[in-house]
Amino acid sequence: MDKNNKIHIIDVTNRDGVQTANLGLAKLQKTMINVYLDEMGIFQSEFGFPVTNHETNYLNANLELAELGVIKNLRLSGWTRAVVKDIVEAQKRVPKLKYINLSMSTSDQMIKNKFKGKIDRKEVLSNTADAVKYAKDHGFLIVGINAEDASRTNREFLLEFALKAKESGATRFRYCDTLGYDDPFTIYDNISYIAKHIKMDIELHCHNDLGMVVANSVMGAKAAIDNGVNAFINTTVNGLGERAGNADLVSVILALKKSSGFANNSKYMLDEKIDLSKAWKIAKYASYAFGVHIPINQPGVGSNAFAHESGIHADGALKDRRNYELYDYEELGRGEPDIIETGRMISTGEYGGIKGFRNVYGELEVNFECDEHAHRILELVRYANVHTQKPLINDELLFIAKYPEQARKILTVSPDALIPKDI
Numbered sequence: 001m002d003k004n005n006k007i008h009i010i011d012v013t014n015r016d017g018v019q020t021a022n023l024g025l026a027k028l029q030k031t032m033i034n035v036y037l038d039e040m041g042i043f044q045s046e047f048g049f050p051v052t053n054h055e056t057n058y059l060n061a062n063l064e065l066a067e068l069g070v071i072k073n074l075r076l077s078g079w080t081r082a083v084v085k086d087i088v089e090a091q092k093r094v095p096k097l098k099y100i101n102l103s104m105s106t107s108d109q110m111i112k113n114k115f116k117g118k119i120d121r122k123e124v125l126s127n128t129a130d131a132v133k134y135a136k137d138h139g140f141l142i143v144g145i146n147a148e149d150a151s152r153t154n155r156e157f158l159l160e161f162a163l164k165a166k167e168s169g170a171t172r173f174r175y176c177d178t179l180g181y182d183d184p185f186t187i188y189d190n191i192s193y194i195a196k197h198i199k200m201d202i203e204l205h206c207h208n209d210l211g212m213v214v215a216n217s218v219m220g221a222k223a224a225i226d227n228g229v230n231a232f233i234n235t236t237v238n239g240l241g242e243r244a245g246n247a248d249l250v251s252v253i254l255a256l257k258k259s260s261g262f263a264n265n266s267k268y269m270l271d272e273k274i275d276l277s278k279a280w281k282i283a284k285y286a287s288y289a290f291g292v293h294i295p296i297n298q299p300g301v302g303s304n305a306f307a308h309e310s311g312i313h314a315d316g317a318l319k320d321r322r323n324y325e326l327y328d329y330e331e332l333g334r335g336e337p338d339i340i341e342t343g344r345m346i347s348t349g350e351y352g353g354i355k356g357f358r359n360v361y362g363e364l365e366v367n368f369e370c371d372e373h374a375h376r377i378l379e380l381v382r383y384a385n386v387h388t389q390k391p392l393i394n395d396e397l398l399f400i401a402k403y404p405e406q407a408r409k410i411l412t413v414s415p416d417a418l419i420p421k422d423i
């Protein structure tokens with residue numbers, strides 16, 4: 001066992017989260033999620049779809065933010081099908097993209113009923129090998145290979161698939177429990193089997209259809225570590241994702257930091273760069289941006305997560321918080337009062353003018369060099385509000401004022417770029 005193996009987090013809010021029915025984020029909001037994930041010390045953000053027209057400007061601008069050091073350590077990775085033409089297209093549109101996950105369905109259910117006879121198991125392997133090789137030969141630093149529906153895939157074939165991907169140059173294997181079919185024991189078993197044979201880092205991509213998503217993710221990670229490889233858990237902020245969702249970012253971190261089997265065992269090291277004190281901020285922001293309330297009983301960030309009312313509990317918690325709390329609310333960055341303006345309120349936005357705008361930015365202690373500069377930022381703020389259709393929060397306003405060039409690019413979502421054959 002390699003003592004240095006660790007559990008990292010790859011957040012997929014900006015990919016799985018936004019592809020979900022009834023949910024979506026504006027490109028500025030996706031950018032803020034990346035900025036907050038970076039502040040939180042998360043390893044990687046799967047930040048979008050490099051072959052989707054309307055993502056191009058957002059993806060390129062976020063890679064520029066990484067070059068400028070605004071996004072410091074967070075790796076920004078794209079998602080495409082494991083098809084050479086997707087990788088060619090991704091590089092054409094987003095040339096600075098260096099991290100990518102390539103996805104291929106591996107279960108017989110999907111090979112037969114999704115591909116409908118177009119490709120069989122043999123071609124699943126050969127197409128995947130071609131795509132991985134192409135990506136590695138064309139400048140991608142890290143290529144993850146995703147086995148969609150891995151948990152319903154024949155185990156020997158899944159191993160064959162993972163080995164083929166490794167031979168072709170893949171860096172990581174993503175085990176996708178696409179339908180949330182696993183339980184903590186089956187995933188532990190499956191990951192142990194794969195990790196033992198391929199000795200390649202493993203990503204755990206789990207869904208919550210049967211309510212076991214966090215347990216499955218951490219047990220999959222334990223299996224990876226127990227078999228000598230690094231684990232990368234896929235999460236989303238507030239657990240939003242396809243159908244019943246993905247593994248909630250904060251719950252996964254809490255499970256790894258605070259549960260009895262992980263907290264007290266140095267073998268299962270969570271990436272030490274992760275700063276839990278940013279949890280409250282990112283959870284609140286995602287809730288606002290998606291327009292989805294955080295359930296009151298959500299671990300760590302729900303409004304009841306530290307609430308006590310019944311006589312015995314309240315008395316116990318008052319005597320010593322450890323009587324009824326495993327961890328402190330301060331650790332998640334909670335505890336500051338939310339200030340709600342109840343008097344006159346001046347805001348700025350879609351139809352705002354320069355006076356209101358200056359007032360708002362004055363409160364944020366932002367000064368402009370000249371009138372022209374102020375008017376330029378005001379124009380961007382108007383567009384940003386058209387784009388999000390929600391009052392802009394202070395961090396968004398500050399972002400626009402600090403990085404107007406990237407903001408302009410992020411806000412440019414126009415079908416004008418489509419060539420006639422695309423429509």
Ligand SMILES: [Zn+2]
Pocket residue numbers: 016178205207241242
């Ligand atoms: Zn998924």
